[in-house]
Amino acid sequence: MQTRTHPLDTSAAGAPHTVTSLHFGPDSSNAGGHRALLQCSLHADEIPPMLVGWHLRQRLQALEAAGQLVGEVVLLPACNPIGLAQQVWGRLQGRFDLASGQNFNRHYPSLAAGAAQRFQAGGSPLGADPQANTLALRAALQAELAALPAAGALQQLRHTLMRLALDADVVLDLHCDNEAVLHVYATPEHQGSALQLAHCLGAPLLLLAEDSGDGPFDEAQSGLWPQLRALLGAAVPLAGFAATVELRGETDVDHALAAADARGLLRFLQQQGFVRELNEPEPTPQAAPPDCAVRPLAGCLHLHAPFSGVLVWHLPPGQWVQAGQPLADLVCPVSGRSEALPSPVDGLFFAREMQRWARTGQSVAKVAGAAPLRIGKLLSA
Numbered sequence: 203m204q205t206r207t208h209p210l211d212t213s214a215a216g217a218p219h220t221v222t223s224l225h226f227g228p229d230s231s232n233a234g235g236h237r238a239l240l241q242c243s244l245h246a247d248e249i250p251p252m253l254v255g256w257h258l259r260q261r262l263q264a265l266e267a268a269g270q271l272v273g274e275v276v277l278l279p280a281c282n283p284i285g286l287a288q289q290v291w292g293r294l295q296g297r298f299d300l301a302s303g304q305n306f307n308r309h310y311p312s313l314a315a316g317a318a319q320r321f322q323a324g325g326s327p328l329g330a331d332p333q334a335n336t337l338a339l340r341a342a343l344q345a346e347l348a349a350l351p352a353a354g355a356l357q358q359l360r361h362t363l364m365r366l367a368l369d370a371d372v373v374l375d376l377h378c379d380n381e382a383v384l385h386v387y388a389t390p391e392h393q394g395s396a397l398q399l400a401h402c403l404g405a406p407l408l409l410l411a412e413d414s415g416d417g418p419f420d421e422a423q424s425g426l427w428p429q430l431r432a433l434l435g436a437a438v439p440l441a442g443f444a445a446t447v448e449l450r451g452e453t454d455v456d457h458a459l460a461a462a463d464a465r466g467l468l469r470f471l472q473q474q475g476f477v478r479e480l481n482e483p484e485p486t487p488q489a490a491p492p493d494c495a496v497r498p499l500a501g502c503l504h505l506h507a508p509f510s511g512v513l514v515w516h517l518p519p520g521q522w523v524q525a526g527q528p529l530a531d532l533v534c535p536v537s538g539r540s541e542a543l544p545s546p547v548d549g550l551f552f553a554r555e556m557q558r559w560a561r562t563g564q565s566v567a568k569v570a571g572a573a574p575l576r577i578g579k580l581l582s583a
């Protein structure tokens with residue numbers, strides 16, 4: 203394992219921050235550019251990914267020592283040092299940058315158009331070798347990124363994470379929801395790999411969107427190759443698979459769960475050609491993992507609170523529900539009003555709000571339906 207540090211310039215203000223990346227297996231520059239990158243807790247107050255990363259680190263060290271890694275695996279065990287240092291009234295606040303108010307998982311630059319121009323200006327056309335094409339386009343993408351201004355620690359964090367991920371064939375951004383079952387976000391072009399990932403993790407839900415709005419980290423990687431193909435033609439390989447994995451809810455921090463998630467991620471890396479043998483006993487036969495439902499992100503409907511009150515849930519996330527079925531009671535302690543909150547659609551009730559007080563209009567639950575009913579920006583703030 204090789205540890206590298208990537209300091210962020212904080213000359214403007216604030217404490218110094220450093221991103222740490224752990225590199226296992228052969229350096230991708232000597233392994234035909236074969237790299238997988240897994241980053242933990244871009245939203246720094248989402249803790250489960252950091253424990254999964256700790257389990258992964260042990261396993262990857264053992265696999266490296268046993269000579270079983272055939273591609274480079276890069277692990278960012280806590281990828282957002284700015285967010286991790288933000289305490290407000292005694293609580294970790296890691297979703298939004300306090301200095302700017304911006305979400306740490308939004309506003310990643312769109313590099314395809316600029317990189318395509320650079321590539322064309324270079325004068326060498328794409329050839330018949332997909333790997334050579336990939337490497338040439340990655341060089342153009344890195345040059346485009348390096349040319350963008352990166353003033354301030356937040357922009358430098360984004361650029362640092364992008365720089366590490368642009369050279370990867372597989373990018374997994376590990377998050378968690380409020381209270382939820384395990385689920386995966388990816389783009390439709392990569393549905394095959396995304397389903398493989400969901401099956402390895404036993405995730406019951408895969409949500410697909412081509413452009414969910416505001417440039418989240420995973421789409422800034424996975425969207426590149428289809429965009430480059432549209433600009434430069436069919437010789438562009440679909441070289442970068444990226445997905446966001448939501449490792450259940452914020453309090454699902456448990457060694458057994460994290461070890462199982464690390465096993466699932468390693469199985470996926472094995473299927474993607476990064477690991478030869480996993481060196482683990484055959485898993486004892488268990489009940490079949492749940493089928494994975496593939497749903498459009500635009501079909502994921504939110505349940506909103508019609509007034510402020512106490513949320514009393516009827517059922518945990520992970521249940522298939524019907525439109526109109528009550529998911530919770532909302533109780534106003536002042537007026538005495540109490541109303542059942544019905545599911546907005548037939549589908550998988552997969553995530554709900556953790557706080558038991560809802561304000562008027564707040565989204566308090568998500569149900570994944572089959573029909574793409576929403577338009578515009580598809581992610582929450």
Ligand SMILES: [Zn+2]
Nearest residue numbers: 245248377378
């Ligand atoms: Zn998150």
